[in-house]
Every structure is written in structure tokens, then in C-alpha cells.
Amino acid sequence: xxxxxxxxxxxxxxxxxxxLSCRASQSVSSxxxxxxxxxxxxxxxLLIYGASSRATGIPDRFSGSGSGTDFTLTIxxxxxEDFAVYYCQRYGYSLPYSFGQGTKLDIK
Amino acid sequence: xxLLEESGGALVQPGGSLRLSCAxxxxxxxxxxxxxxxxxxxxxxxxxxxxxxGGVDTYYADSVRGRFTISRDNSKNTLYLLMTSLRPEDTxxxxxxxxxxxxxxxxxxxxxxxxxxxxxxSS
Numbered sequence: 001x002x003x004x005x006x007x008x009x010x011x012x013x014x015x016x017x018x019x020l021s022c023r024a025s026q027s028v029s030s031x032x033x034x035x036x037x038x039x040x041x042x043x044x045x046l047l048i049y050g051a052s053s054r055a056t057g058i059p060d061r062f063s064g065s066g067s068g069t070d071f072t073l074t075i076x077x078x079x080x081e082d083f084a085v086y087y088c089q090r091y092g093y094s095l096p097y098s099f100g101q102g103t104k105l106d107i108k
Numbered sequence: 109x110x111l112l113e114e115s116g117g118a119l120v121q122p123g124g125s126l127r128l129s130c131a132x133x134x135x136x137x138x139x140x141x142x143x144x145x146x147x148x149x150x151x152x153x154x155x156x157x158x159x160x161x162g163g164v165d166t167y168y169a170d171s172v173r174g175r176f177t178i179s180r181d182n183s184k185n186t187l188y189l190l191m192t193s194l195r196p197e198d199t200x201x202x203x204x205x206x207x208x209x210x211x212x213x214x215x216x217x218x219x220x221x222x223x224x225x226x227x228x229x230s231s
Binding site: 043055087089098101102 | 143152153154155158167169170203208213214215216217218219221222223224
């Protein structure tokens with residue numbers, strides 16, 4: 001299963017909203033789709049699991065949606081600390097785990 | 109607080125071997141599946157290997173199967189990755205990563221990551 005993220009880079013200003021896409025080459029069972037944020041020099045951090053559930057401590061301006069093969073991460077009211085690279089991941093009943101190639105969210 | 113601390117990364121020649129360790133604390137280690145995930149310089153993340161909580165069930169990415177061995181010592185709260193026949197394309201930051209919840213039959217999302225240990229394969 002291949003995950004394709006778009007766009008590769010997204011340039012926005014603080015206060016705007018960001019929409020990041022993750023498309024799977026085949027249906028993701030039980031919506032086992034996660035989103036991670038990675039800042040420079042840091043490990044990735046789990047944001048969303050089960051396509052739409054926020055992990056512990058994640059602000060509600062982060063939201064996930066989608067099912068089947070098309071998933072979206074929306075970040076509303078961008079804060080300066082939100083500018084980072086975002087990865088989607090398929091997990092679930094079988095291996096291997098798949099990661100998308102990442103979307104870089106840049107400050108415009 | 110849940111912590112994962114990797115060690116053992118180094119510069120090694122092609123064909124060489126290395127053992128990575130990951131010391132875990134702050135949770136019941138043996139209840140959770142654990143993973144190694146790597147990230148080559150300037151690249152995205154890639155899953156390497158998974159081990160079940162009991163240490164019996166192990167799984168590998170095609171790129172490392174037959175060369176890498178994952179193991180754990182639940183009495184020491186420690187995860188290992190033995191890497192042999194290393195190649196330049198194995199050069200990466202290796203993260204120790206914890207499964208989100210302990211569920212039978214599900215390879216879960218990753219909720220806690222260590223800071224990584226760097227492996228460089230070069231002559």
C-alpha cells in the first residue's frame with residue numbers, strides 16, 4: 001500500500017488554515033490512518049490516529065477526516081509552532097507499515 | 109513520563125555489524141509492541157522492524173529482512189536491533205518507537221518516539 005501526500009510544500013501565513021492530503025493506493029481498513037508532525041531536529045509526534053481522533057495533548061485546531069483511500073489533515077488558525085513536516089501513516093491488521101513522503105508546511 | 113533512549117549508533121564500514129539498544133521507562137514495557145523506524149538524512153521516515161510485547165513475534169521491512177534482528181529483554185526494559193551486513197543505504201537516524209495501545213492482532217500507530225541514534229555506513 002502506497003501513501004501519496006500532497007502538496008509537497010505548502011506556504012501559508014500564521015492565522016490561515018492548512019489542508020493536507022493523503023491518498024492511499026488501496027482502501028485503508030478500519031480507518032487505521034495516523035498523522036505525525038516533525039519539527040527540525042526532533043522526532044515525529046503523533047497528532048491523529050484512527051483518521052480523526054486527536055492524540056493526548058494535541059490542540060483542537062488539528063483535525064483529521066476521511067475514509068477509504070482519501071484522508072485530510074486540517075490545521076485551523078496556524079500558529080508559528082505549526083510550521084513543520086507532516087507525515088501520514090497506514091497501520092492496522094497487516095504489515096508493512098506505510099508512511100507518506102511528507103508535506104512541508106512553510107511560513108509564507 | 110514515558111521515555112525511550114537509544115544508544116549504539118556509530119560509523120561502521122560496509123559489511124560491518126552494529127547493535128542498537130533502547131532503554132524504556134515510564135510504562136509497563138512488556139505490554140507493548142515496539143518498533144525501529146529510520147530516517148535517512150533529508151528523507152522521510154521508514155519502518156524497519158516490529159516486535160510483539162512477549163518478544164516472540166518479529167517482523168521486518170523487506171529491505172532489512174535477513175540482515176537485521178530485533179529482540180527485547182523485558183526484565184531490563186530494553187529493546188535491541190542487531191544490524192549485520194550493513195550497506196551505505198542503511199545510513200540513517202534510527203528511532204525506537206512504542207505502539208500506541210496494546211491490542212492483539214493490530215499493529216498500532218506510534219505514540220512515543222526516542223530521539224534517535226545515528227548509524228553511518230561508509231568506508
